[in-house]
Amino acid sequence: MLSKTFHRALISLVLTFVLLLMGTIMAGAVSVKMENWGQYRGEQVYLYTVTNNNGAQMKVTNYGGRITALKVPDKNGDLVDVVLGLESLKGYIENPNYFGPVIGRYGNRIADGQFTLDGKTYHIAQNNGDNHLHGGFVGFDKRVWKIKAVENNNDVSIVLNYLSKDGEEGYPGNLDIKVTYTLTDNNSVVIDYMAVTDKATPVNLTNHSYFNLNGVNDTALDHQLMINADYYTPIDDEWIPTGAIASLEGTPLDFREATRVGKRIEEDFVQLENGAGYDHNYVLNTEGDLDQVAASVYSPATGIFMEVYTTEPGVQFYSGNFLDGSITGKYDKVYNKHDAICLETQHFPNSPNVNHFPSTILRPNEVYKTTTIYDFSTK
Incomplete structure (x- = not known):
């Protein structure tokens, strides 16, 4: 006769097997569900849904390593x-954009699509006029990543891997990348980036989520934004940093105190470089300290408060200037100008061509490692 212990173990094994067949893994009250989401150029695309103990939910696909949904409680407890x-998936393929993906090999712009490294000039994809933007024509946002769920104590992480081959979009070196998304029980999204290379190459990875704490159904101009920075990198008429590091004092870019996003867009619109809105790199005061708040956003409508922590030296504040009503997104919402904001933690744009900017060059036998946390609460 089977012992009770063996009987319970057998039942547990059967239940685990059934859950795996259903694409669901349980870690305490935390769960992750996997579903087939289609194919892209012969490669299988999946969508993973992670739910934490509070009911908060994050959805991630291996097409571009994108966060496709992020549901957090508002002041009334509603998600x-x-x-x-x-x-x-069809929507993402047919509407090339940067909704929620991993950006690389280089987030933001590199002037004239070229840089010189160790005496050799490299010509990379010019996909933004004469300049290079967000990794080129087929950046990491349009690649199919390897994906898996990994249990760690009471959390489940979604781990993405991609090998960017030597010469991809013009970059040197085989770059092996791992990006880990973790939705914690205190409603934080932790993004850990790691990469190694076999040849010296620029690396500047980020996530390009468009945030609207009202619930993607309204403008983000009412959001209260704080950026912990005294300086920024001014840009020319092609959004390329001039090389200067300038004070924010007295400019419409100053968000050292929490300020409504739309206040200075409306009052000082023509004073913003390029006249389109905010699309600027801020030099953070945090010096890579994950215990210091790099930026925060608050929605008076929902009471949702998001704090950003990062090991990166900069953050790009982008106010959704090029959302033009041509894309209908989730919940049949048409995305219009300023319907969301991005806070892309990063090294500075065009750093490979500006010696006094923090270096973005990764060399063999070095490890690229950086972390960004988006922490959600209410007030």
């Missing part, structure tokens, strides 16, 4: 989806 996105 609100705070990131823009599309309903299907």
Whole structure:
């Protein structure tokens, strides 16, 4: 006769097997569900849904390593989806954009699509006029990553891997990347980046989520924004840093105190470089300290409060200037100008061409490692 212990173990094994067949893993009250989301150029695309003990939920796909949904509680305890996105894989493929993906090999712009490294000039994809933007024509946002769920204590992480081959979009070196998304029980999204290379190359990875703490159904101009920075990098008429590091004092870019996003867009619109809105790199005061708040955003409508922590020296504040009403996203919402904001933690744009900016060069036998946390609460 089977012992009770063996009987219970057998039942547990059967239940685990059934859950795995259903694409669901349990870690305490935390769960992650996997579903087939289609194919892209012969590669299988999956969508993972992670739910924490509070009911907060994050959805991640291996097409571009994208966060497609992020639902967190508002001041009434109701879940609100705070990131823009599309309903299907087909939508992401047919509407090339940067809703929620991993950006690389180099986030932001590199002037004239070229840089010189160790005496050799490299010509990379010019996909933004004469300049290079967000990794080129086929950046990491349009690649199919390897994906898996990993249990760690009471958390489940989604781990993404991609090998960017030597010469991809013009970059040197085989770059092996791992990006880990973790939704914690205190409603934080922790993003850990790691990479190694076999040849010296620029690396500047970030996430390009569009945040609207009202629930992607309204403008983000009412959001209260704070950025912990005294300086920024001014740009020319092609959004390329001039090389200067300038004070924010007295400029419409100063968010050292929490200020409504739309206040200075409305009052000082023509004073913003390029006249389109905010799309600027801020030099953070935090010096890579994860215990210091780099930026925060608050929605008076929902009471949702997001704090950003990062080991990166900069953050790009982008106010959704090029959302033009041509894309219908989740919940049949048409995305219009300023319907969301991005806070892309990063090294500075065009750093490979500006010697006094923090270096973005990764060399063999070094490890690229950086962390960004988006922490959600209410007040």
